[in-house]
Amino acid sequence: MYHPNVWRTTRPLWIAWGLAVVGTLGSLYFSEWMGFAPCPLCWFQRLGLYPLVVILGLGLWRRDRDVWLYAAPFSLFGLAFAIYHNLLYYGALAGTCSFGSDCTTRQIDWFGFISIPLMSLAAFVVINVMLWLERERHR
Incomplete structure (x- = not known):
């Protein structure tokens, strides 16, 4: 049964789930419709992001108080690869991916600084913050 406070009490999870859905659809749009070949680091980030859609969605549906615990490993995994990818992409670390498409290829550059990595x-940072807020709410 719907309760009017469901949105207010689970807002961090809804935000995290919404970002996971948008991120999943966005990555599929860039690779399937725009024809951008995902680099190896992008694939690892997808491994962290895609399961979050299902895990957080089921957690919201079942009102599972511990869903943050199931989602955190995937989100932290994706965050670690996103940090490393950005360090390579923006030149803070020297190197490149050893196979597949180049991880430093500039496929989009919105406003002169917004890139896919x-x-x-940003998505993984916000998702991790939302999961942390959810964790703190139940302490």
């Missing part, structure tokens, strides 16, 4: 990093 930066969008991924």
